[in-house]
Amino acid sequence: MTINVSGSGTLVSEPELREVGNGKAVLSLRVAAYQGKDKEKVFIDLEMWDEPGVNANKSFSKGDNIIFTGELKEDTWKNKEGENRRKMKINLREVGPSLRFATSVTTKVEFKGGSDTSTGRGRDNVDTAEAKAMIQEQFAQEEPF
Numbered sequence: 826m827t828i829n830v831s832g833s834g835t836l837v838s839e840p841e842l843r844e845v846g847n848g849k850a851v852l853s854l855r856v857a858a859y860q861g862k863d864k865e866k867v868f869i870d871l872e873m874w875d876e877p878g879v880n881a882n883k884s885f886s887k888g889d890n891i892i893f894t895g896e897l898k899e900d901t902w903k904n905k906e907g908e909n910r911r912k913m914k915i916n917l918r919e920v921g922p923s924l925r926f927a928t929s930v931t932t933k934v935e936f937k938g939g940s941d942t943s944t945g946r947g948r949d950n951v952d953t954a955e956a957k958a959m960i961q962e963q964f965a966q967e968e969p970f
Contacts, residue, residue: 834858852878
């Protein structure tokens, strides 16, 4: 079952882009949002994969207001004590700036999206090797921690 979620919030930390191997990247975002009549603050973890995540990493920073849509996802694992743990997050399909209190300028990028393993080309007919090189270039420019 897929649960689609849309929302908005304020980034409470700097976006974190990680390479997870095999030329793949994942961007982690954390937003604060307000819900209900009492405007209770909730924190929501978001993630975005590959090229869209690289693009979002270049676009947002802590304090930015964003809008998003994606699928609710549950991660499960066992902690050191062997207890089952779980965490809900949203796997983003789309993210953008909220224009309620800001303006934005869009810069198009050449590569956009998914892959066709039979041809090695993306859904927009872009070579997936080119996309992997773009992700690796992003990481090569960053200081190791």
